[in-house]
Amino acid sequence: MAFSRINFAPTEAKVTCPHCGKHLTYERTCLRIMLTCHACGQEFDPAGLVDQLDDDFDEVYANVPLDRM
Numbered sequence: 001m002a003f004s005r006i007n008f009a010p011t012e013a014k015v016t017c018p019h020c021g022k023h024l025t026y027e028r029t030c031l032r033i034m035l036t037c038h039a040c041g042q043e044f045d046p047a048g049l050v051d052q053l054d055d056d057f058d059e060v061y062a063n064v065p066l067d068r069m
Contacts, residue, residue: 010036015052017042026057 011026013035022039035044046053 013057014054015049018044 010028013024013026015024015035016022017024017037017040019042020037020040022037024035024037024044027034027036027043033046035046035049036042037044046057
């Protein structure tokens with residue numbers, strides 16, 4: 001069983017949920033980054049909302065491999 005001692009803290013995004021309009025949160029694990037809505041429970045791949053992401057996202061997650069296209 002593999003595990004990581006790294007704890008990634010969730011960060012509030014400036015992007016809003018397409019379903020309920022509340023702010024999404026960047027949720028990061030060792031393997032993936034998702035945008036999560038804690039209000040309605042939906043998860044979104046950042047690649048689907050790339051037109052709404054800001055420079056803060058690029059700065060924080062620039063060294064994490066993910067599909068930005």
